[in-house]
Amino acid sequence: MKKFVSLLLALLMIASLAACGKKANDDKKSSDSKTLVMGTSADYAPFEFMYKGEDGTMQYGGIDVSVGQYIADSMGKELKVENMSFDYLLPSLVKGDFDIVIAAMEADGDRLKSADFSDPYYTDLPPAILVKASDAASYKTLADFAGKSVAAQTGTTKLDIVNDQLTGANAVPLALVTDMVNELVNGKVDAIVVDGAVAKQYAETNKDLVIADASSELGAAQPYCVAVAKGDPKGLLPAINAAIAKMNEENKLESFISAADALKDVWQEVTPENPS
Template sequence: MKKLFALLLTLAMALSLAACGSKEETPAETPAETPAEKEAGWWKEELSTVVDGKLTVATSPDFAPYEFYAIGEDGTPQLAGFDIALAQYIADYMGLELDVVPMDFDGVIMEVGMGNVDLGMAGLSPDPKRANQMDFSDLYYKGGQSLVCLKENAGKFDSFEKANQPDVTIGAQTGSIQVDLAQENTPDANIIQLAKVTDIIAEMLSGKMDMGYIETEVAKSYQKNYPELEIVLDVPYDQAGSAIGVTKGNEALLAGVNEAIAAVLADGTMDDYVAQANELASGEKYEGLLDENGQVQTDDAAQAG
């Protein structure tokens, strides 16, 4: 009996060892590469856009020197600005044809969020509140935020405490970061949202509005044409700078855009674009949407001339 038991025990151990020896070890999973770890140019093989062969960009042409219409000697409006120049650079960098679609600012946010366009370029701040609507590129321009009023009223509104009063009317562009800044810094003021920055300027010039939250470079551009305007306060903002809104989840497109931004900043071309845009913006320009015939809408209140 002891011999039989010993034999059975030996067989059981042999079978157990055989089973262990035949079991294949599962190799450890290799973590997937993130876009930042991939080699430069990897996106070219995976790039997809809304329209094959085209880079479709939504913009709001009422934001000189970012985007606006420069009026030629023959009176023809030509889309201009350093956002437009950068958009062309990115399209060329990716080997795509550029298609720019002008619209109101809040439309830019909506169209990128719905995936109807590839990029949104309209002096966008990388606001975390927009993160569920779009991805953001690296910053391509670092600016600031300002509070503007008529020069004659500068002494009345030279602090946020003075501006933050119920009888003070303050404008901010609909859908913009300036609305949040207005609500954060002057919550007690009468905050009015308008579709275009030109509307805010027109309201201030006519005396119907006391102040306006405007991106600093844009405010400086308006000052050149309207010396009666004054930048009275620098507005604190952690995300100071402009980024490009990219269709959510399109990693290849985002990688290509960031690569192009790095290139345009490294070789100094972006500085040239900004200088050229500021020069054009100091001349005759139009800010707003063109009519159905592609002509300036003469009933728009604020045109620089």
């Protein structure tokens, strides 16, 4: 009986060691993968968008896509971009669908509960309020939005701005920025709140939209960071931060911004696929 018990214990130990070895190998395999999967929401030009390339296929472009490519290149990996509505990005990161998320995302308190973040890689223009040009004279201060319908993207700090700073406004959460703009153009909402560069892009490409004077009261922008799963299980942050430091030393953001601006006439509205 003792021999049997000893044999059983030995077999269990071997199985345990094999399992540990397999887990270590699996972890090593995930961290050594030659592909870096980036989650984003490609409805947010100039940071992330899609456009038709010279070969006729749809391609990803934008400041954040260039940042992701730079990070992947510095790590010796191939970048794969996955498109999803903004409010699904972090839950999908937690599930392991992506290695990183780059989507003009600030590292705010709630997000820090489910993800870890890199050093900042870019600070945008201050947030802005887009309104119809014909109504611009009505929105000189934030108080002028009381009783008005103001849209902002679900799960973003811009929705917090509507709720916290536009006293008396009726917040309208929408998943896609393209939907927000269409609602504004069609008169279904009175205004939308977006990041500064995004507001500027839409105001420059649509003569019926302008940035409201009241935008100056919204305060400064918060820097954008790269998100990884909580605890950085794949050990990506050191390499990401090293790439960001080098990228900033080389002033690469200037060329990334220029490349995105060069495509502003061809970027297209797309609807991201959401998890079922």
